[in-house]
Amino acid sequence: MKGKDPVDVIRKALAKTLVFYYPFAGRLREGPGRKLMVDCNDEGVLFIEADADVRLEEFGDALQPPFPSLNELLFDVPGTSEVLNTPLLIIQVTRLKCGGFIFAIRLNHTMSDTLGLTQLMSAIGEISCGMKEPSIAPVWHRELLNARNPPRVTCTHREYEQIADTKGTIIPLDDMIHRSFFFGPTEVASIRALLPPHQQKHSNFEIITACLWRCRTIALQPNTDEEVRIIVIVNVRGKFNPPLPNGYYGNAFAFSAAVASVGKLIQNPLGYALELIKKAKDDVTREYMHSVADLMVIKNRPNFTVVRSFLVADVTRAAFRDVDFGWGKAVYGGPAKGGVSVIPGVASFYIPFKKANGEEGLIIPVCLSNQVMERFVKELDNVLRNNINQPTMVGQKSCFIMSSV
Template identity: 85%
Template structure:
């Protein structure tokens, strides 16, 4: 993608879109999973849509604005404002103040973005404008949406969500509803369900599991990512790249999932690139949607946060010196530890410990959003060319998070695109390390480049 692409965006004044009908004015408590410190931030998403001659004469701004007003009748908490009560408890004041909406036009065609639309996007701040005063967690709009028309007739739909109110699955449910109503449906096919009390702490709260993800680790060596020297890059992993990484493993470990193998590889490469002391503890946090863990199941349509932060911990020395399979087993065990009881234990911990942030010192956080089918959201112009997170490194503590995003490259290969955020010098080392892994195993699978610490340690 051409990162040097420059274009001008002309924005209309931001407006508030409110529900098209009267909705309940009430206070709705978030769950004790929703309001933990690590989810109190804004998360950006972006969708690119091509021109469709069948929609000639239709204005995407007008279509989406009207559909949004109708969708907010069903998702009326999104039109409210977040308040904080005693003991840092978050709640939604459902007051119909509305969501922020921006109409815009850009003097650029979709094809000028290049063959491979992927983060980081040029001029993202113009495509998703941060309205002054709107990005705080409390007392501000829970949603900001910008629809930008392109010269070719296509458009860009960009959205920013207060993460405390919904996770990626909940946001996708809302966007699908918005798409359905844009297409003329009177109501969403999946009715939204609040019921946040299902993920509240027990009475009395009791922590029954071991939660290393919430350990309060002092950053004594200054190894939280510096935010003033950051490089943002994306990396594509298709069948060829995944096979190259899988080839580094002994036969009995090659059957593990793409997520587990790729996460182990990236964690290792990233740790090597950051040059930590060998005795420093390093962590991988694998964010997971835990809806499938509940029995009885959570109600269909529940759009709150149902995510956990399972963590694997080791020293930098062990991670780098051991074969790739060592990291893989740590990732696999962290994921396996998460159960319904674990989620209830987290809710109890939040209440007992005053809603702490997950550990960020020397942590790498990954979130697989590839199965959410965000690209399938259709406002009338077909599926998105690209749909997903607008950038990596987002979060209450920026710089440590990467997303696994479903993606089709210029060759038509389906795979994953993963945005990574690192200090500039570390990014250079990360790229070199990853290139050594992929090139040596794609082109010469039986050869080993002794200059690569990754390859040497993985034999």
């Protein structure tokens, strides 16, 4: 690719890719009952060309969220932040002084999940490399997840309970800091050491999530009688029979919630949170997804609960780093920051990461206020050093000492 301009190559490939992914060139409209639909009017997407007078190494030794200079690497074009009637994609390609480049993309999440976004990006990459069409043909077929007629809610959906934020638990943006935490084999082993033998079979995702939920709750210091939620993103592509077709690039996941009182979550061993998370994942079935679709119709598309909630999403299988526009795999590929703009501080992503010494694991961005972050770091450090004080059973009662608060 020597002598070729990444801006020119990717812009032309994007135009050709949109022939196959033409809904992305349209605009979202809202119909009766807040039903969303795509107006395929061919208005197009936004593409930004930029140059930066910096080299890649100036961004730091370890590229990880929160990514520095994000506002300059993906310009927030005025008037494009709304869900309706605005471009569904914004892409910026920034040339660097060293000869590399940064590809940044903002997606209207209504259109695709992370797997669908990777599929789109891979298609752009394939056409950048000379292919005439994507190797995986895009499949729309959103009717596969339509609500039933008549709609009927058959499952419990605590992720959509509407709760007033009477105590100001949602962290304001101006008081929030971002930090990323590495979880490799050593860190996972430290957490597993706190679990009894019969819980060792649980996945790393479940074990890390239980640890983060518990540490975060302790750091926030809510009242012990309040309820807190962990919301896990569950991929449902394989839960249908037959599975959703190969090439389906729509949203195919559930927000599944586990709920516990603060007292029970912090007074019980880590395995208590672990079992709640495992059950929340197992509850997601084909019937569960039909029930979600029906709930959307009956309740006019509610948002999921954000009050006293913590959402985690595993993007390790999205393989963003493997997308190749002709210059090879990316040095870093994944979310640029933790949290989501409309729900600051609520979401964390599990991103594949390799340290400079070659150790592989996950990097997980966390957003919290300054004081809460200090307590969270201490609590997590206690867990990873195996200094946490587990509940001690005395007769029929349990006694818990919080070691870092």
